[in-house]
Amino acid sequence: MLLLQAASPALSHPLAGTVAEYVWLLPILPLIGFVINGLLSLVASYHPGPADPDIGHGAPHAPSGAQGAHGSHGAHGDNEDVHAAPRRPAFASIVTIVGPLVLALAFVLAVAIFFAMPGDMATPFVKRFFSWMPVGTDLQIDWAFQLDQLSMVMVLIITGVGTLIHIFSLGYMRDDPGFARFFAYLNLFVAFMLVLVLGASYPVLFVGWEGVGLCSYLLIGFWYEDKANADAGLKAFIVNRIGDFGFLMAMFLVWTNLGALDFVGVQSAAAALPVGGPLVTTICLFFFLGCAGKSAQIPLYVWLPDAMAGPTPVSALIHAATMVTAGVYLIARSSFLFSMAPAASLTVAVIGAITALFAATIGLKQWDIKKVLAYSTVSQLGYMFVGVGVGAYVAGMFHLMTHAFFKALLFLGAGSVIFAMHEALHHTHSDQDAQDMRNMGGFRKYMPWTFVMMWIATLAISGIPIFAGFFSKDEILGAVFARAHDSALAEITWLGIPGTWVLYGVYLFTLVGALLTAIYMTRLMLYTFHGPNRTGEREREHLREAPWTMTAPVVVLGVLSAIGGVINLPAFLHLPEGWTGGLEHWLEPVVGESALRVTFGAPAEISHSTEYMLVGIAVVIAVAGVLFAMARLKPAALVPKAESPPERGFSRVLENKYYVDEIYDDTVVEPTVTISKNLLWKGIDAGLIDGLFVNGSAWLARGFAAIGSWLQSGQVGTYAWAIVVGVLAVLGAFTLR
Amino acid sequence: MVAEALFFSAVLFTIGVIGVLTRRNAIIIFMSVELMLNAVNLSFVALSRLYGVTGQVFVIFVMAVAAAEAAVGLAIIISIFRHHETVDLQNINLLKG
Numbered sequence: 001m002l003l004l005q006a007a008s009p010a011l012s013h014p015l016a017g018t019v020a021e022y023v024w025l026l027p028i029l030p031l032i033g034f035v036i037n038g039l040l041s042l043v044a045s046y047h048p049g050p051a052d053p054d055i056g057h058g059a060p061h062a063p064s065g066a067q068g069a070h071g072s073h074g075a076h077g078d079n080e081d082v083h084a085a086p087r088r089p090a091f092a093s094i095v096t097i098v099g100p101l102v103l104a105l106a107f108v109l110a111v112a113i114f115f116a117m118p119g120d121m122a123t124p125f126v127k128r129f130f131s132w133m134p135v136g137t138d139l140q141i142d143w144a145f146q147l148d149q150l151s152m153v154m155v156l157i158i159t160g161v162g163t164l165i166h167i168f169s170l171g172y173m174r175d176d177p178g179f180a181r182f183f184a185y186l187n188l189f190v191a192f193m194l195v196l197v198l199g200a201s202y203p204v205l206f207v208g209w210e211g212v213g214l215c216s217y218l219l220i221g222f223w224y225e226d227k228a229n230a231d232a233g234l235k236a237f238i239v240n241r242i243g244d245f246g247f248l249m250a251m252f253l254v255w256t257n258l259g260a261l262d263f264v265g266v267q268s269a270a271a272a273l274p275v276g277g278p279l280v281t282t283i284c285l286f287f288f289l290g291c292a293g294k295s296a297q298i299p300l301y302v303w304l305p306d307a308m309a310g311p312t313p314v315s316a317l318i319h320a321a322t323m324v325t326a327g328v329y330l331i332a333r334s335s336f337l338f339s340m341a342p343a344a345s346l347t348v349a350v351i352g353a354i355t356a357l358f359a360a361t362i363g364l365k366q367w368d369i370k371k372v373l374a375y376s377t378v379s380q381l382g383y384m385f386v387g388v389g390v391g392a393y394v395a396g397m398f399h400l401m402t403h404a405f406f407k408a409l410l411f412l413g414a415g416s417v418i419f420a421m422h423e424a425l426h427h428t429h430s431d432q433d434a435q436d437m438r439n440m441g442g443f444r445k446y447m448p449w450t451f452v453m454m455w456i457a458t459l460a461i462s463g464i465p466i467f468a469g470f471f472s473k474d475e476i477l478g479a480v481f482a483r484a485h486d487s488a489l490a491e492i493t494w495l496g497i498p499g500t501w502v503l504y505g506v507y508l509f510t511l512v513g514a515l516l517t518a519i520y521m522t523r524l525m526l527y528t529f530h531g532p533n534r535t536g537e538r539e540r541e542h543l544r545e546a547p548w549t550m551t552a553p554v555v556v557l558g559v560l561s562a563i564g565g566v567i568n569l570p571a572f573l574h575l576p577e578g579w580t581g582g583l584e585h586w587l588e589p590v591v592g593e594s595a596l597r598v599t600f601g602a603p604a605e606i607s608h609s610t611e612y613m614l615v616g617i618a619v620v621i622a623v624a625g626v627l628f629a630m631a632r633l634k635p636a637a638l639v640p641k642a643e644s645p646p647e648r649g650f651s652r653v654l655e656n657k658y659y660v661d662e663i664y665d666d667t668v669v670e671p672t673v674t675i676s677k678n679l680l681w682k683g684i685d686a687g688l689i690d691g692l693f694v695n696g697s698a699w700l701a702r703g704f705a706a707i708g709s710w711l712q713s714g715q716v717g718t719y720a721w722a723i724v725v726g727v728l729a730v731l732g733a734f735t736l737r
Numbered sequence: 738m739v740a741e742a743l744f745f746s747a748v749l750f751t752i753g754v755i756g757v758l759t760r761r762n763a764i765i766i767f768m769s770v771e772l773m774l775n776a777v778n779l780s781f782v783a784l785s786r787l788y789g790v791t792g793q794v795f796v797i798f799v800m801a802v803a804a805a806e807a808a809v810g811l812a813i814i815i816s817i818f819r820h821h822e823t824v825d826l827q828n829i830n831l832l833k834g
Binding site for chain 1: 754757758761826827830831833
């Protein structure tokens with residue numbers, strides 16, 4: 001009902017009749033790619049085709065046993081000739097065109113819509129397609145898309161970064177037999193991701209939310225022949241179910257209490273709720289549980305590092321740039337709820353800050369290059385949650401955007417390195433770990449492009465000025481500091497602690513996290529690209545830069561990581577009007593009101609002198625981190641993985657990720673399995689249902705049948721006796737009555 | 738007079754029942770059944786003195802049916818004897834479940 005009210009002014013909406021009417025094409029384009037590539041993949045599995053003559057008997061090549069290590073190899077040949085002419089997977093040429101093309105078209109459409117969208121558009125453009133779930137007169141859920149400044153930003157990131165990663169995948173997955181299947185999944189993922197950000201109501205968003213979860217599962221377990229990969233996919237899926245429980249509960253609460261599920265309707269209904277009331281707080285906490293699952297926050301972050309089992313482009317697209325940021329998007333989208341629940345918002349910020357610091361410490365001691373980046377992603381997602389948690393929704397979205405650039409770049413760069421390692425190890429039939437940094441070193445010489453671009457991303461994520469990450473991270477830190485006084489968050493007590501103290505604690509955590517970020521990223525760079533090469537004499541000859549399909553996207557992302565900060569330059573730079581706060585103004589109509597509610601109507605301003613001091617601290621921290629790592633870490637002293645001594649003391653705890661997986665195993669997984677096995681399976685299912693109900697009723701029937709059968713002796717005399725006794729009994733009964 | 742006839746009928750019926758229950762030879766059981774039928778006939782006749790002629794009509798029916806039953810029953814016994822070479826019902830338990 002509310003949606004219809006919203007739809008009528010849409011007739012005169014500035015976007016009505018423009019290219020935005022084709023918004024439905026955005027998810028449909030990748031969906032078409034999914035259908036084509038999926039069909040080709042199915043056909044290819046039955047008809048390997050002339051392109052790969054012996055796809056069937058080539059044993060899968062798993063050189064290192066490392067997850068995702070067999071990325072670029074379809075099959076293992078027996079002689080050098082096979083190396084000289086790698087086989088192409090079936091239908092590779094069609095997939096090569098279709099896979100990235102649908103994404104590029106979607107990006108072009110997104111850009112067209114972006115230019116059609118006026119920056120000061122006050123109301124979202126809701127495009128209703130059909131009635132999806134008409135239940136009675138109350139519950140009317142439409143399949144509708146909502147275009148506003150917030151979803152526009154997400155659509156541009158998804159299609160833009162997505163296109164680059166698709167192009168990169170052309171090179172990375174070149175020789176994989178599942179080439180078509182890979183692109184089918186990747187296209188499907190983008191389609192669902194676009195549904196997620198375009199959905200005009202929570203249920204439609206949830207369709208995308210679950211769809212990307214499915215694609216994540218499929219792509220983590222892409223090389224499912226290796227059980228570890230399939231298990232990692234399962235883990236991601238199951239952990240996310242816990243989060244989805246929260247999302248569903250939140251949706252139920254929203255529906256029963258606010259009577260609407262579309263964003264426009266919920267926003268207008270929520271305005272009547274009391275600020276800080278238990279209802280809105282509960283709703284927000286349940287939503288945040290969903291976000292913690294999808295965006296890998298404590299306590300549900302454990303699936304993301306394991307998700308690195310998937311191919312590296314997947315890690316870049318799904319587990320760094322887009323899907324895992326869905327939680328941040330959800331909070332920004334629900335800012336009208338979160339800004340009314342200071343306690344829940346503060347919880348978001350605290351969890352984000354703890355996650356940011358916690359994951360950063362683990363990142364210090366990981367040797368797998370992708371694991372470092374995985375924990376880095378968890379940590380950076382924590383920063384985004386700190387941003388949206390303290391009501392600085394723009395800062396959170398800004399960091400989401402810059403993170404999409406530099407983290408995608410870092411993953412793609414790591415992918416190039418792994419690809420090069422792999423080719424080299426493949427040539428010499430070595431079974432070294434292709435992802436362990438102890439086996440790398442000195443790649444600067446062999447991969448100059450990747451080297452330079454990776455350094456740009458490292459400086460960006462570390463928060464070195466001028467690079468994109470500096471502006472976004474600084475904005476989050478500044479926002480935390482600014483809201484420590486005179487804000488709704490500072491006024492409440494959170495678990496008995498005054499909000500001001502909590503916010504200062506959050507600030508401290510994020511600051512230390514920033515220091516650690518600079519250290520572990522510099523460590524990654526030093527061990528991978530600097531120092532002597534540790535791959536081994538024979539492998540060294542085969543190390544070379546990746547093909548241009550892989551380097552080109554990396555370079556584009558490098559440029560974006562370097563200059564991406566310009567879209568939201570801070571005010572203290574005293575730049576001419578129109579240069580600063582671009583994203584701030586752009587997102588103002590969507591989240592501006594909510595952000596102001598947190599700060600009691602006045603923009604959260606801190607004096608420029610304080611701001612200069614904060615920026616100074618952040619820069620000093622970042623530079624100190626980089627320099628400290630450069631001074632202390634000695635790549636020359638590293639030895640290959642096979643010869644490395646085990647870590648001791650706290651380093652060992654860090655290397656083993658605080659044993660969180662083991663703790664979860666013992667406290668959650670093991671009891672669940674034991675209870676399920678002994679009580680639910682053996683006790684209730686096998687014992688009660690199978691034993692008592694199913695077999696028990698059979699035994700009962702059989703017992704009665706045995707008695708009846710025993711009575712039928714066939715002796716006529718016995719029957720006669722029975723008749724006489726019966727007659728006497730009846731007569732006796734009549735007589736005695 | 739009626740009372741004595743009824744008492745005699747009851748004695749005859751009981752002898753018939755005991756014969757059916759205790760004997761194993763099919764012929765003797767058959768004869769006991771006839772005894773029971775005739776005991777009932779006797780009560781009908783005796784009671785017809787008090788309640789009118791209907792009882793006597795019924796006796797005619799019973800005798801007709803008993804005659805038919807004797808024909809069929811004896812034929813069955815003969816055929817059983819041909820098959821089993823005995824008329825001892827202990828050995829004939831084809832109806833055993």
